[in-house]
Amino acid sequence: MFRALLSSSSKIGYGTNLYFGRSICTSKQLDAMKVENMLIIGSGLMGSGIAQASAQSGPHFNSIVIQDVNQGALDKAAARIKSNLEKMKSKNSSINVDEIMGRITFSTNIQPKSTDNLLVIEAITEVLDVKQNLFKNLSEQFKDCPNVILATNTSSLPCKDIGIHVTNHSRYAGLHFFNPVPLMKLVEVVKLDNTSDDTYDSLVDYVKSIGKVSVKCKDTPGFIVNRLLLPYMSEAIQMLERGDATVRDIDTAMKLGAGYPMGPFELMDYVGLDTVQLINAVWMKRDPSLIKPSKIIKELVDSGHFGKKSGKGFYEYK
Numbered sequence: 001m002f003r004a005l006l007s008s009s010s011k012i013g014y015g016t017n018l019y020f021g022r023s024i025c026t027s028k029q030l031d032a033m034k035v036e037n038m039l040i041i042g043s044g045l046m047g048s049g050i051a052q053a054s055a056q057s058g059p060h061f062n063s064i065v066i067q068d069v070n071q072g073a074l075d076k077a078a079a080r081i082k083s084n085l086e087k088m089k090s091k092n093s094s095i096n097v098d099e100i101m102g103r104i105t106f107s108t109n110i111q112p113k114s115t116d117n118l119l120v121i122e123a124i125t126e127v128l129d130v131k132q133n134l135f136k137n138l139s140e141q142f143k144d145c146p147n148v149i150l151a152t153n154t155s156s157l158p159c160k161d162i163g164i165h166v167t168n169h170s171r172y173a174g175l176h177f178f179n180p181v182p183l184m185k186l187v188e189v190v191k192l193d194n195t196s197d198d199t200y201d202s203l204v205d206y207v208k209s210i211g212k213v214s215v216k217c218k219d220t221p222g223f224i225v226n227r228l229l230l231p232y233m234s235e236a237i238q239m240l241e242r243g244d245a246t247v248r249d250i251d252t253a254m255k256l257g258a259g260y261p262m263g264p265f266e267l268m269d270y271v272g273l274d275t276v277q278l279i280n281a282v283w284m285k286r287d288p289s290l291i292k293p294s295k296i297i298k299e300l301v302d303s304g305h306f307g308k309k310s311g312k313g314f315y316e317y318k
């Protein structure tokens with residue numbers, strides 16, 4: 001697949017490798033690059049999904065390292081990926097679970113196998129100063145390596161704020177995957193004011209190489225999907241709070257009347273009501289006109305009802 005990709009994009013090139021201190025770096029800034037090595041930081045739901053989707057798409061990458069501060073999280077990520085692949089194998093016997101698992105290295109150190117044409121994707125907890133600090137350290141670690149792209153998978157924070165300490169802004173962007181990553185086809189590529197066209201092209205090529213589809217976004221609240229989805233969910237909550245219709249009727253209406261696969265309340269239960277509350281809070285700070293505070297979400301979260309993951313939200317789950 002990469003061969004086809006390369007022949008269709010004359011901008012993607014290679015450079016000569018040189019050693020700079022402890023890192024292997026290319027001798028000159030390349031144009032758009034073909035991602036050869038990956039470093040994913042954060043091995044939770046999203047980081048492990050990105051690692052799995054990249055590894056299962058084929059032997060495109062020389063290395064995929066997934067890093068987390070928590071060894072327990074890495075162990076869970078490995079178990080989650082293996083179990084997902086085994087489920088896939090039961091439907092498609094050509095899947096080689098050990099081979100795909102063998103493409104991923106799990107580590108507590110932020111140490112890629114190579115800095116040559118390296119894509120670093122941050123998928124850690126959604127806390128601004130922790131992310132800012134991480135990007136500060138990454139910029140320092142890779143300061144002599146022009147062929148390293150740094151990307152954030154944030155859902156709700158401005159990419160610009162996260163990258164405030166980034167030194168090479170032309171090589172910094174947003175790369176927003178959807179949950180569950182191995183199944184969801186879309187990736188939003190967020191081009192900031194200073195993201196270079198070459199960096200953007202490299203990310204689009206990477207997304208294509210793992211069998212997904214990209215859309216181009218600006219660094220605006222919610223990018224495209226959540227910008228439409230969150231006000232929609234907020235409107236559904238207000239409808240419920242005003243007593244205009246029931247949870248079940250609103251969900252049924254949107255599934256049968258608008259052709260949506262899930263109603264807004266089923267969707268919120270699936271995402272997690274704690275996550276919805278967190279994202280809403282960030283949004284209300286960024287632009288209070290987009291979302292209204294919700295009494296019902298607060299009451300449910302305060303009672304420990306987080307949706308599907310806790311067994312109860314707007315619905316009950318066995």
Ligand SMILES: NC(=O)c1ccc[n+]([C@@H]2O[C@H](COP(=O)([O-])OP(=O)(O)OC[C@H]3O[C@@H](n4cnc5c(N)ncnc54)[C@H](O)[C@@H]3O)[C@@H](O)[C@H]2O)c1
Nearest residue numbers: 042043044045046068069070073123124125126154155179
């Ligand atoms: N959950 C979703 O549906 C979803 C969808 C799209 C994007 N996102 C975004 O992806 C990111 C991760 O979300 P998630 O749901 O995977 O979270 P998660 O809580 O499942 O995982 C976060 C992981 O980051 C690790 N971590 C925390 N600080 C770290 C650090 N400094 N260095 C290395 N690892 C660290 C934690 O140990 C944890 O394993 C967030 O920015 C979130 O907004 C989430």
